[in-house]
Amino acid sequence: MAQKILVIGGCGRIGRSVARDIATYTKGEVIVTSRNLNCVVNPPLEFLALNLDRQDSLQKAIADVDLVVHCAGPFHHRDGRVLQHCIAEGVNYIDVSDHRSFYERVIPWREQAISSGITAILNTGIxxxxxxxxxxxxxxxxxxxxxxxxxxxxxxxxxxxxxxxxxxxxxxxxxxxxxxxxxxxxxxxxxxxxxxxxxxxxxxxxxxxxxxxxxxxxxxxxxxxxxxxxxxxxxxxxxxxxxxxxxxxxxxxxxxxxxxxxxxxxxxxxxxxxxxxxxxxxxxxxxxxxxxxxxxxxxxxxxxxxxxAIAAGAGTGSIAQLILEGKLNKPGIYPVEQALSTELFQEAMQSRQIEIVSG
Structure with missing residues (x-):
């Protein structure tokens, strides 16, 4: 069966870019979510209406997938409930969080993530x-x-x-x-x-x-x-x-x-x-x-x-691809530089024709 990827906030500009990258570089079933019922997505992407304040619906959605990609910012105000549900359900997690307050809020849960066996990588994107x-x-x-x-x-x-x-x-x-x-x-x-x-x-x-x-x-x-x-x-x-x-x-x-x-x-x-x-x-x-x-x-x-936005999609999508392919497996919660090797990073960028120039 195809692996399932839930892209939370996948109807925003960054979320759409992330979802498209994952759909392009993996064989997974990509499901994008939004509170906006008018969100329109094109195949092969699928849509799921989801309000993060509905804990029961959030937990059910996470329990049914192999990887959660959290793109619903700003992360200044996020409380980490998505990651908490991923830890409880044993589902791998990545996000595009862009503020230190979110990192400081969730990093104390590292041991819980290790015990759960999930790889959770923060601060992906551009x-x-x-x-x-x-x-x-x-x-x-x-x-x-x-x-x-x-x-x-x-x-x-x-x-x-x-x-x-x-x-x-x-x-x-x-x-x-x-x-x-x-x-x-x-x-x-x-x-x-x-x-x-x-x-x-x-x-x-x-x-x-x-x-x-x-x-x-x-x-x-x-x-x-x-x-x-x-x-x-x-x-x-x-x-x-x-x-x-x-x-x-x-x-x-x-x-x-x-x-x-x-x-x-x-x-x-x-x-x-x-x-x-x-x-x-x-x-x-x-x-x-x-x-x-x-x-x-x-x-x-x-x-x-x-x-x-496309570059951000490539940054997050490449991490998703590596996790889904089993190349990136590090139980716990980490900023991206602590989890991703330079070798895998260069491989991912080359596959997406993104050139990193030295000198």
Whole structure:
């Protein structure tokens, strides 16, 4: 019988991309879920109406599948109930979680997942996701890695929906802890603008401190002294608008549910116009500094893709494929860089014609 994959939130832009990737690269039966009864999916995908607040329906849906892929963000507010049901039912789990609060909420359940025998991998997708494995590949070049500098930019909407916009605005006002010089230090989001040279067609553009799961998990995964994670948008004037939102507008405008929804929808409507000339691609650059052959040196790796949502689908879909094929089996709960080997990562990217460039 074909393996069954449940893609929760599979009617959103990222969820659809993930579902399509899994359907393309596996022989599994892919079932996408949504609360929206008007969601339309095309074969071979199947649809299941599902409300995550209905615990009985959620448990029944999970018990009937071999793998759950959680794509229903933003993950700032998710309580981990999907993963809890997967642990109880012995079903493997992956997600596209993109905030450290979710990681911190569910990582204490690692021993339960080990006892249940399930592989649960967090932070798959593009960033976090592919970005994590790019950094890991660089870390492995050094005898003593010391510093990680990860930057990425998204053109326009990135081909994603309004949920991704909500994620951005949810992270603009709250200071976060970053691992700098071997200690945790408080950082304000969207500060310390830095000009980074990305591969063409993007070139030099501005990036800013931003709270992403990698800021937290890299410090746990790798023996480094400093982890820097910065994000930016194209066209560059979006960066300036975001900076104003983060530092000039009153907190009450941005931190309330109504304020976040307003800014998210306005931003999404703006990108529907600018996407026509900016494109919807993504560029990432990971620079690792450390000791090799008794000398301090650096290693840089980059990646670009013309559609951010499709790249995210490839990042998550490739993890799903490896689990379904039995190539990735590590009971417990882990961020992707702790579970996925560089060899398997490179194999998955090559199969999807995603080029990771070094130098």
């Amino acid at each position: 960033f976090p996701g592919i970005s994590n494995s790019m950094v890991k590949r660089g870390i492995e070049k050094f005898e003593q890695p010391k510093k990680i500098h990860l930057s990425y930019i998204v053109a326009g909407s990135g081909g994603a929906g309004v949920t991704v916009m909500r994620t951005t605005f949810l992270g603009l006002k709250k200071p976060f802890a970053a691992w700098i010089n071997s200690k945790w230090q408080e950082i304000l989001p969207y500060t310390e603008r830095e000009i980074i040279e990305f591969p063409q067609p993007y070139g030099k553009t501005g990036v800013y401190w931003f709270d992403v799961p990698e800021t937290h998990t890299f410090a746990d995964s790798f023996p480094v002294e400093t982890v820097i994670t910065k994000f930016g948008s194209i066209p560059d004037w979006y960066n300036h608008l975001t900076w104003i939102t983060a530092h000039i507008f009153p907190d009450a405008w941005v931190t309330t549910p109504k304020g976040i929804e307003f800014f998210s929808r306005v931003s999404y409507l703006m990108t529907q116009v600018t996407d026509n000339f900016s494109g919807i691609g993504v560029a990432m650059r990971a620079e690792i500094t450390g000791i090799k052959d008794r000398q301090e040196t650096s290693y840089c790796t980059t990646m670009i893709h013309e559609n951010t």
